[in-house]
Amino acid sequence: MENRPLEYDYTVAKMFMLTTIILGIVGMLIGVILAFQLAFPEVNLILGEGLAEYTNFSRLRPLHTDAVIFGFTFSGIFSTWYYVGQRVLKVSMAESGFLMFIGKLHFWLYLVGVAAVVVSLFMGITTSKEYAEFEWPIDIAIVVVWVLFGLSIFGLIGIRREKSLYISIWYYIATFLGIAMLYLFNNMEIPTMLAQSAAGESGIGAWYHSVSMYAGTNDALVQWWYGHNAVAFGFTVPIVAMIYYFLPKESGQAIYSYKLSLLSFWGLMFVYLWAGGHHLLYSTVPDWMQTMGSIFSVILILPSWGSAINMLLTMKGEWQQVAASPLIKFMVLGSTFYMFSTLEGPIQAIKSVNAIAHFTDWIVGHVHDGVLGWVGFMIMAALFHMAPRVFKREIYSKSLMATQFWIQTLGVVLYFTSMWIAGITQGMMWRAHDEFGNLAYSFIDTVTVLHPYYTIRGVGGLLYLVGFLMFAYNIYKTMSARPVEESELQNASPMGA
Amino acid sequence: MFHWLEKHPFFFAVGVFLVISFAGLIEILPNFAQASRPVIGTTPYSTLELAGRHVYIKNSCNACHSQLVRPFKSETDRYGHYSLSGEYAYDRPFLWGSKRTGPDLWRVGNYRTTDWHENHMKDPAGVVPGSIMPAYRWMFTNNADIDTAFAEQLTVAQFFSVPYNKPVPMKDGSTTVVKMGSSVAEANALALAEAKLIAADMKDQDVKDAVANGQIPEIVALIAYLNSLK
Numbered sequence: 195m196e197n198r199p200l201e202y203d204y205t206v207a208k209m210f211m212l213t214t215i216i217l218g219i220v221g222m223l224i225g226v227i228l229a230f231q232l233a234f235p236e237v238n239l240i241l242g243e244g245l246a247e248y249t250n251f252s253r254l255r256p257l258h259t260d261a262v263i264f265g266f267t268f269s270g271i272f273s274t275w276y277y278v279g280q281r282v283l284k285v286s287m288a289e290s291g292f293l294m295f296i297g298k299l300h301f302w303l304y305l306v307g308v309a310a311v312v313v314s315l316f317m318g319i320t321t322s323k324e325y326a327e328f329e330w331p332i333d334i335a336i337v338v339v340w341v342l343f344g345l346s347i348f349g350l351i352g353i354r355r356e357k358s359l360y361i362s363i364w365y366y367i368a369t370f371l372g373i374a375m376l377y378l379f380n381n382m383e384i385p386t387m388l389a390q391s392a393a394g395e396s397g398i399g400a401w402y403h404s405v406s407m408y409a410g411t412n413d414a415l416v417q418w419w420y421g422h423n424a425v426a427f428g429f430t431v432p433i434v435a436m437i438y439y440f441l442p443k444e445s446g447q448a449i450y451s452y453k454l455s456l457l458s459f460w461g462l463m464f465v466y467l468w469a470g471g472h473h474l475l476y477s478t479v480p481d482w483m484q485t486m487g488s489i490f491s492v493i494l495i496l497p498s499w500g501s502a503i504n505m506l507l508t509m510k511g512e513w514q515q516v517a518a519s520p521l522i523k524f525m526v527l528g529s530t531f532y533m534f535s536t537l538e539g540p541i542q543a544i545k546s547v548n549a550i551a552h553f554t555d556w557i558v559g560h561v562h563d564g565v566l567g568w569v570g571f572m573i574m575a576a577l578f579h580m581a582p583r584v585f586k587r588e589i590y591s592k593s594l595m596a597t598q599f600w601i602q603t604l605g606v607v608l609y610f611t612s613m614w615i616a617g618i619t620q621g622m623m624w625r626a627h628d629e630f631g632n633l634a635y636s637f638i639d640t641v642t643v644l645h646p647y648y649t650i651r652g653v654g655g656l657l658y659l660v661g662f663l664m665f666a667y668n669i670y671k672t673m674s675a676r677p678v679e680e681s682e683l684q685n686a687s688p689m690g691a
Numbered sequence: 692m693f694h695w696l697e698k699h700p701f702f703f704a705v706g707v708f709l710v711i712s713f714a715g716l717i718e719i720l721p722n723f724a725q726a727s728r729p730v731i732g733t734t735p736y737s738t739l740e741l742a743g744r745h746v747y748i749k750n751s752c753n754a755c756h757s758q759l760v761r762p763f764k765s766e767t768d769r770y771g772h773y774s775l776s777g778e779y780a781y782d783r784p785f786l787w788g789s790k791r792t793g794p795d796l797w798r799v800g801n802y803r804t805t806d807w808h809e810n811h812m813k814d815p816a817g818v819v820p821g822s823i824m825p826a827y828r829w830m831f832t833n834n835a836d837i838d839t840a841f842a843e844q845l846t847v848a849q850f851f852s853v854p855y856n857k858p859v860p861m862k863d864g865s866t867t868v869v870k871m872g873s874s875v876a877e878a879n880a881l882a883l884a885e886a887k888l889i890a891a892d893m894k895d896q897d898v899k900d901a902v903a904n905g906q907i908p909e910i911v912a913l914i915a916y917l918n919s920l921k
Contacts, residue, residue: 235822235824238825238826246825246828250750250827252750252752252754253751256754318749320751321748322748322784322786348700348704358697359697359700364703367703368711371708371711372711375711375712379715384846387842389842389843389846390845391845391872391878392874393874393877398842398875399840399842400836400839400842403842405783405843405846406784408783408784409727409780409782409785410727410777410780410782410783410785411727411779411785412719412727414779414787416719419714460710463707463711464714467711467714468714470718471718473789477761477774477787478774478779479722480722486718549761552761553757553790555790624765627764632768633769637769638819641793
């Protein structure tokens with residue numbers, strides 16, 4: 195027993211792989227529909243006049259963002275956790291019946307939560323707060339799911355054999371803590387059924403309805419403290435956890451610098467939370483908060499680039515792998531998009547730039563070069579790396595993987611370039627005055643001018659979706675193929691060198 | 692220190708938590724009480740307006756329309772006076788939005804009429820050629836949820852002391868009282884009385900008939916809300 199390699203148990207990892215793929219398809223498909231609705235408004239009636247209420251842009255938009263964030267991305271995070279966690283802590287889930295039970299419960303309750311979210315958003319039951327649209331019953335379910343995730347993390351850590359926590363574990367712990375804190379505070383709300391009328395009636399109106407504990411400017415502050423940092427702890431921290439494990443594993447290279455990883459981790463933790471104020475520049479929150487948000491956003495370049503440079507330098511001397519392996523391509527381009535996106539964000543957070551960029555499509559473009567180029571690429575790369583080891587089969591087609599890479603890269607480039615142009619065009623037109631000091635354009639002029647860019651963006655999104663379907667097909671064919679590998683590949687651990 | 696932390700997960704987690712909670716405490720807390728104070732002339736929403744606000748939220752109007760006028764000449768020219776913090780004192784949740792696919796609506800009550808909204812919600816491109824806004828025809832047949840709006844009024848009055856049935860100071864030195872029902876039946880009666888005033892300015896015969904029969908279609912509540920944004 196002592197000298198045999200551990201047999202890890204990937205049951206839960208496999209379950210979450212499935213939801214990563216399915217919810218990814220759902221979220222991206224809705225995204226493509228939304229993109230074409232903006233270019234061609236008739237698409238709002240895609241299922242006819244009778245169902246217009248459920249297929250119209252405004253009803254679908256929260257479904258898109260939530261399916262991609264809480265569906266695709268969080269499934270990916272959970273899936274990689276149930277894979278990476280065991281391996282870097284050198285302990286198998288099969289060793290603990292309790293943790294196995296928690297893991298499965300985590301998955302099934304998550305699925306129930308997803309179903310509740312989909313139904314409620316289609317019905318228009320929403321608090322309106324972005325990425326926190328869910329009413330209180332679903333919030334409670336989400337908290338339970340999150341506690342189960344935490345139990346799984348700290349449970350596995352509790353029975354670990356490898357005493358020192360690998361870098362990825364730092365980031366998973368931070369994901370758990372960060373989201374827990376942000377979600378709880380932003381969703382403080384009072385169910386309206388608790389109120390009593392003067393006539394003594396209670397339980398009035400919809401039982402699921404609630405009202406925010408914060409009003410107006412305060413509500414905005416808490417929401418964007420949440421909104422910005424949910425991006426941090428959903429789209430950055432856990433994705434960095436993934437790349438710190440999967441890039442060294444896949445390339446066989448050791449992490450370039452331990453000190454750089456230390457600096458980037460603690461730097462990111464400290465700086466990120468301050469930056470939420472950049473969503474509220476020129477709003478009614480106090481000026482000093484706006485300035486803090488702006489300054490810390492610029493400082494945020496340091497820890498962000500620290501991680502990205504650490505990743506790119508991990509490939510030092512091994513750049514031929516980028517040409518040879520489509521999987522390495524995904525991760526290296528992902529890191530590059532991460533650098534690009536974390537430079538673009540701070541630029542948009544500078545007050546004078548924000549005056550033009552805010553409320554425009556440039557912001558939408560920024561989110562998408564980060565999410566499509568960094569989050570999406572990294573999660574797909576992680577699943578591609580996991581699939582042969584989890585299913586004990588070779589990847590079905592490497593050339594399909596390479597084709598997918600190029601199609602999706604083209605999609606991302608079309609997406610963000612068109613949104614840059616659209617955003618800056620609209621921002622400049624809104625503020626343009628003619629020689630007499632009157633507004634040069636009516637609002638509708640600044641909408642119709644965007645039509646070509648909206649069309650290009652739709653095509654870019656469609657290409658990305660096509661690539662994702664190729665990914666899903668590739669994984670499906672891998673899963674369903676005849677097993678060829680008797681045991682998993684024994685690569686060097688990222689801790690090794 | 693870091694090597695030690697990496698071997699002691701509990702203290703590691705505590706360390707991370709301290710580092711990440713710092714910013715929220717310093718940025719959010721100091722201004723909390725001040726930011727929630729209403730400016731003179733800001734009144735709580737009536738039952739019908741609040742029901743309309745729920746229609747606005749239900750259809751995620753905030754996905755495309757902001758409610759925040761920034762202090763730039765181009766924005767004050769287009770939308771009116773820039774936003775003041777206290778004007779949002781009764782906005783739970785805030786509806787500033789993050790994207791202006793359509794124009795800002797924070798002061799739309801100053802320059803659009805009931806009639807305009809009615810036509811526009813039925814056929815946006817018919818009113819504004821080139822508009823990419825979808826039509827919202829179901830709002831003419833779905834009924835607004837007055838009970839829930841009333842429950843919300845009761846909640847904010849009880850938990851946050853929002854001044855319903857109390858004099859609220861106005862800009863001209865006078866005071867006004869926003870009424871809230873004492874029972875579900877009275878709340879519905881108040882909303883219906885307000886709905887009749889809106890319906891009188893509308894042309895859609897089905898909506899007029901519905902209101903005459905004691906029903907309140909969503910569109911009536913929504914227009915009441917939009918008209919209240921000034």
